[in-house]
């Protein structure tokens with residue numbers, strides 16, 4: 001589920017898959033990029049370029065581009081740093097509408113899009129004229145029943161803002177993709193089945209995605225990220241520099257500490273907002289997906305810079321009753337036994353989206 005109609009019109013289909021491209025994850029506070037090159041000799045990818053560019057305040061808020069010119073400036077900096085022409089860009093979960101529907105089995109492939117267009121209006125608060133959408137057929141459904149399809153919709157305007165900013169910076173977007181779908185490509189093995197919850201715990205927000213048989217089915221966002229943990233810690237501990245707070249989060253976090261006895265309780269109280277939301281989303285999924293085979297969430301995949309929080313996997317596991325682990329973000333690019341990535345483990349969690357976007361340019365390679 002990565003290509004939106006705007007892009008189909010811009011580029012002929014067969015060749016763009018092979019163009020060297022950079023995965024670009026745009027969030028409210030930063031842009032992260034990754035580019036791989038194939039290494040055919042050992043059937044792995046090599047990390048060619050990576051980086052992180054600050055996005056000034058007032059540029060993007062909750063995924064909404066407030067200032068296209070400022071975003072263009074950030075993307076120009078990306079172009080200077082990478083020399084890139086082709087990019088694969090993430091779209092914010094906050095702005096996505098996802099719904100699931102059924103299509104008669106045997107419907108010719110070229111008719112599916114038209115059939116779905118008719119269903120947009122009843123499922124999302126956008127008129128088909130103002131919407132871009134893409135869809136994915138859910139694998140492994142009962143052959144005797146209709147096809148089940150997951151549809152992702154964005155307001156045309158949302159995509160256009162990202163598209164225009166990229167074009168003004170001299171970049172050509174090959175694809176746009178919801179963050180959680182990109183994360184899934186990086187963090188779940190391609191042959192992985194069943195259902196997984198993805199939790200992207202970032203600086204300003206936490207993104208949630210539910211991926212079933214490799215297809216993104218559901219997304220939502222919580223307005224709590226690492227910044228809120230810092231605010232809560234400062235309210236109790238006084239003005240502590242951010243770097244020190246990061247160390248406290250990552251070395252004490254949710255675990256007991258005789259040296260910092262108050263820290264775990266402060267963090268746990270703030271995390272409660274995220275935990276109760278995760279519980280709600282899990283319940284929602286369980287009650288709506290019961291007709292899908294293999295719908296039980298098998299694992300929670302944690303990523304985003306704030307997933308460095310000490311004790312987070314155990315805390316999530318205890319709260320949701322589902323195994324939780326930090327993501328192995330490089331697993332679909334190369335083996336850590338063969339290559340040592342230049343991005344250290346702690347920083348790597350924040351790159352999950354950019355890695356997934358960059359992998360999309362190498363689908364034939366790693367499938």
Ligand SMILES: Nc1ncnc2c1ncn2[C@@H]1O[C@H](COP(=O)(O)OP(=O)(O)OP(=O)(O)O)[C@@H](O)[C@H]1O
Pocket residue numbers: 027028029030201202203204205206225226227246249250303304305306307308309346347349350
């Ligand atoms: N070792 C670390 N390296 C990088 N970030 C870390 C580390 N430990 C904790 N963090 C926290 O991770 C957060 C950044 O996470 P991430 O890069 O995923 O956010 P983002 O994508 O820029 O923001 P958004 O919330 O808008 O998606 C910061 O709050 C930072 O303090």
Ligand SMILES: [Mg+2]
Pocket residue numbers: 027200202203304
């Ligand atoms: Mg992010």
